[in-house]
Amino acid sequence: MSTVSQSDKLDEVRRAVDCLNAGARSVDQLMKSITLLLNEKMLKYNWVGFYMLEPGAQPPVLVLGHYQGAMTPHTRISLNQGICGAAASSGKTVVVDDVSKDSRYLACSLETRSEIVVPVFVHGEVAGELDIDSHFPAAFGGEDRGLVEYCAQVVGKRLETEWLAHK
Numbered sequence: 129m130s131t132v133s134q135s136d137k138l139d140e141v142r143r144a145v146d147c148l149n150a151g152a153r154s155v156d157q158l159m160k161s162i163t164l165l166l167n168e169k170m171l172k173y174n175w176v177g178f179y180m181l182e183p184g185a186q187p188p189v190l191v192l193g194h195y196q197g198a199m200t201p202h203t204r205i206s207l208n209q210g211i212c213g214a215a216a217s218s219g220k221t222v223v224v225d226d227v228s229k230d231s232r233y234l235a236c237s238l239e240t241r242s243e244i245v246v247p248v249f250v251h252g253e254v255a256g257e258l259d260i261d262s263h264f265p266a267a268f269g270g271e272d273r274g275l276v277e278y279c280a281q282v283v284g285k286r287l288e289t290e291w292l293a294h295k
């Protein structure tokens with residue numbers, strides 16, 4: 129019996145993201161299918177969702193979009209709140225290995241132990257983010273970060289194309 133290494137698995141998921149991108153009719157459909165794929169294939173990705181900046185909202189607010197996992201009370205998050213707000217306001221990926229030790233953390237489920245939030249950029253500006261929670265501590269290593277950043281990049285590029293088509 130052959131065992132699949134973590135790198136092979138991540139490569140396989142990346143290729144699956146490319147296929148989803150090629151087959152998706154819209155960025156909305158793509159985002160939904162990415163949440164399904166990551167939640168299903170990556171066993172430690174227990175909650176996977178997109179938060180997008182509400183167009184024109186002042187002050188800016190992140191609004192929950194497609195997600196897989198338990199219902200969250202955090203459907204709207206200001207940029208000065210939570211790990212989500214920190215990632216969107218800094219434009220940087222935030223990885224938290226132990227959420228109980230991070231005072232910014234907004235609890236979504238008692239089971240969550242670690243979290244990664246990756247901004248989605250459109251023409252260099254933050255348009256939203258991909259948020260993943262795990263029931264396992266320090267679930268997001270360098271390779272996971274690479275995969276999640278890749279997904280956010282694919283969505284950002286697709287948003288650029290779609291927005292251009294609507295101009």
Ligand code: SME
Binds near residue numbers: 202234
């Ligand atoms: N934990 C996030 C809130 C969103 S839930 O995880 C789904 C945060 O601290 O911003």
